[in-house]
Amino acid sequence: MYLGVDYYPEHWDKNMIDEDLDNILELNCNVIRIGEFAWHMMESTEGSFDFSYFDRVIEKAKQKGLKVIFGTPTATMPAWLANKYPEVLSEDEFNNKRVFGGRRQYCFNSKTYYKYSEIIIRELANHYKNEESIVAWQIDNEFGHEGSDLCYCDLCKKEFNEYLKEKYDNDINKLNETWGTIFWSQTYNTFEEIPLPKPTITTHNPSLRMEHERFRSVSIEKYAKFQVDLLKEILGKDSVIIHDFSGGYFDKSYDFSKVGKHMDVVAYNNYPVWGGQKEPIPAWEIACGLDYMRGIKGQNFWITEAIMGAQGHDVIGYLPRPRQAKMWSYQGIAHGCSSLMYFRYRGATKGAEQYCYGIIDQDNVKRRKFYEVQSFFKEMKENEALTQSEVKSDVAVVYDYESMASFRIQRQSFLMDYKQEVYRLYRPFYKKNINMDVIPSDSDFDKYKVLLLPVMIVHKKEVQDKVRKFVSGGGTVVFTYRTAVKDYYNNLTLGQFNPTYYTDLVGGYVEEVESFQDDQVAFLIGNEEFEGINGTATVFRDMLKTTTAKTLFKYEDEFFKDLAAVTLNEYEGGKVYYIGSGADNTIMDAIINKIINESKLEVIESEEGVEVVRRSLNDEDYYFVMNHTSDEKKFRNEILRAYEAKIVKA
Structure with a gap:
């Protein structure tokens, strides 16, 4: 298990390194993460390589x-490269070069x-290929983050045309x-x-735009694979290659799961709050992101950037309260993080991240944050075997890149937000402390x-065949509108x-549809066992004509x-639910409680705001218990102070 900090020694006087490393040891660290933004230091002019600074740091x-x-270091090119070869710079949709x-x-x-990129990576990897203290190599930094997933330059147009030629057999x-270009006289004579x-x-x-979304994803995946293959060639197949994925995984124009499959370990930069936010995102959204990262490869992952202080580039956000950032680290471990680093050891005094506060602030004084990290690392070392155990789940949220892209292309409702529809299904299970996997649609469903x-608007035969098999085997599937x-x-x-191609499975079909605007809702009335449970729904509504299905809620x-x-x-031994609108929490909780009882899912009851994650080691169960509130809470016989987290034996 690697526990450490993101350290940028090049930002400080070289005489501070020894004291810094001693402090890092005092934190109970065993690893430092370095080098990701230091291309100019390694190659200050074209072809002039110098790794001596990092030689000293590593020694x-x-x-x-x-x-x-x-x-x-490819996330931050040196100025000489951009100046000499401006064609490497991306362009926005208005043909503005990014400077x-x-x-x-x-x-x-x-x-x-x-x-x-190949030149600097090859030089770097060859220089350090025999350095045993390097336990992993990170490629680039947060692919696609901050709009970098999109480029509209002439190089991209040419490659897009070539991509289409290959895709459509020239x-x-x-x-x-296929695209129906007869519409609006858009018929093409050539791919160019x-x-x-x-x-x-x-x-x-819409077909052009969908293929462009796929092309963007393929472009990033190719570049990621290029770096992985290059490092493996030099360092050997047993080297550990990671990439630190950003948040925003449901909104990016590339498929994280496709890039992640090329990594030995998926890593994640976990920011429950960022600049300009007055409060953190809800606890279930944080948990969903962690489950998403674990689901990319179906194995435990690393967190390469965990926060401890307030964050922001130009605008500073919410300051994590005492014990709160530590609690988020516990939450990360609970959901399958097996190694964790904090961003960053010391807050910067120069550059764009001066307001990304670290474990130590610019005053260089050890205070509360330092000792919280120290205690967290100590506690994780004491429970290392448990932190490496498998997270076992009976429930999976299935996402689909093309479906996400389809809603980016045609939202259909001004209120449509793909990730919120994921959370609408995720939250009720989370509130019952039921472990979940969040997995791409090409995953195996059998377990x-x-x-x-949620809102899997694009149908693919290979996915539908797996869903049918799953239901026929006695499983329960929950579809939503669209x-x-x-x-x-x-x-x-x-x-x-x-x-x-699902109407027999659903036992009905969509007769009418409607998109909602702000402050517009549909009223839903419970039927049969849900009689007396009423509520509202928003975003969109599918209105279903049933054939073999029974109606649980009707529209008023x-x-x-x-x-x-x-x-x-009920279909061939399994059950298929269809939730035709963006139902409120009351209705969602009622439906999901029925599913939980029918599927005999084990629930762990806890007070509101207390998250519990079950993990097992050597046939014994343990609970990671996190208090996400500013109030004192109790879980069984354990008292939890505000934002406190604990590991307790079941």
């Missing part, structure tokens, strides 16, 4: 028994950037037919005529009892009711009173 770390995670400055301003399709007629989806009048063809498929509306190419399907609407809002269909 001092070794002398003190500290291991090293080293980052390839040198900031970070990740490169184009993922620049062959020149590939060339110079047959422009096949593409025209196809534009990038830059601003135009009205909007671009679960319940599958949650399920299976679009095909792989982001088109509707002629002659098919929605949910397309004189025009559509015969159409269902929520249904349940």
Whole structure:
């Protein structure tokens, strides 16, 4: 287990390194993460390489028994590279070159950037290939973050056209037919005529935009794989390669799970609060992000940036209260983090991250935050075997990159937010302290009892076949509104009711649809066992005509009173729920409680605001218990102070 800090010794006087490393040891660290933003230090002019500074840092770390995670520096190119080869810079949708400055301003399709990335990585890896204190290599930094997933330069257009040629067998007629370019006279004679989806009048063809989303994802995946393959070639197949993924995984124009499959370990930069936020995101959103990272490879992950102080670039956010950031670290470990580093050891005094406060502030004094980290690392070392155990789940939330992209392309409702629809299903299970996996749609479903498929608007035969098999095997599936509306190419399907190719499974079909605006809701009335439970729903509504399904909730609407809002269909030994609108917490809790009881899922009762995660070691169960509130709470016989976390034996 690696416990450590993100350390940027190059930001400080070199005479501070020994004292810093002693303090890092005092924190109970065993690793430092370095080098990710230091390209200029390693290659100050083209072809002039100097790793002596980091040689000294690594040597001092070794002398003190500290291991090293080293980052390839490609997230921050040197000024000379941008000046000499401006074609490496990405462009926004208005053809504005992103100027040198900031970070990740490169184009993922620049062959020149590939060339110079390879040169620095090859030199760096060869220099340190026999350095045993380097236990892992991080490639780049937070791919796609802060808008860097999008580029509209001429290089990208050329590569997009080549991508389409390959995808459509170099047959422009096949593409025209598939996309329906006869509409608005958009028919192409050559692939070179196809534009990038830059601003135009009205909007671009939805199929073009979907392929562009896939192309962006492929572009980032190729660059990530290029770095992994290069490092493996030099360092050997047993080397450990990681990437530190950012948040925003449901909003980015690339598929984290595709990039993650090339890594030995998925790493995550976990920020429950950021600059400008007056309070942290809800506890279940934090938990969902952790489960998402674990689900990328179906194995435990690392946190490479955990926060301890207030954060922000230009605007500072909420300050984690005493014990709160430590509690978030406990939460990370509970959900499968097996190694953790804090960002950062000391807050910067210069540069864009001066307000990203660290374990030690710019005054260089050890205070509360320092001792919280120290105690956390001590407690994790005492429970190391437990932290490495598997997180076992009977419930899975299934996400789908194309479905996320489809809603970016056509929101359909001003209120549509994909991640909020994920949380709408995730939250009720979380509140019952039921472990969940959050997995991509190409995962294996067999080990679960319940599958949650929020707004999976794009239908794919291979996924639908797995869902059918899962239900036939006795599993329970929960669909939501806007399920299976679009095909792989982001088109509707002629002659098919929605949910397309699922109507027998659902036991009904969508008869009418409606999008909601701000302050507009549908009223839902409970039926049969839910009689007396009423509530509201928003965002969108599918109104279902049932065939074999029974109606659990109806719409209170004189025009559509015969159409269902929520249904349940029993199908070949399994159960299929369809939630036709963005139902409120009262209704969601009622539905999910029914599913929990039917599926015999084990619930761990706790006070409001207290999260409990079950883990097992040597056939014994333990609870990670986190108090997410500012009040004193109790879990069984344990008293939890405000924001306190504990490990207790079940």
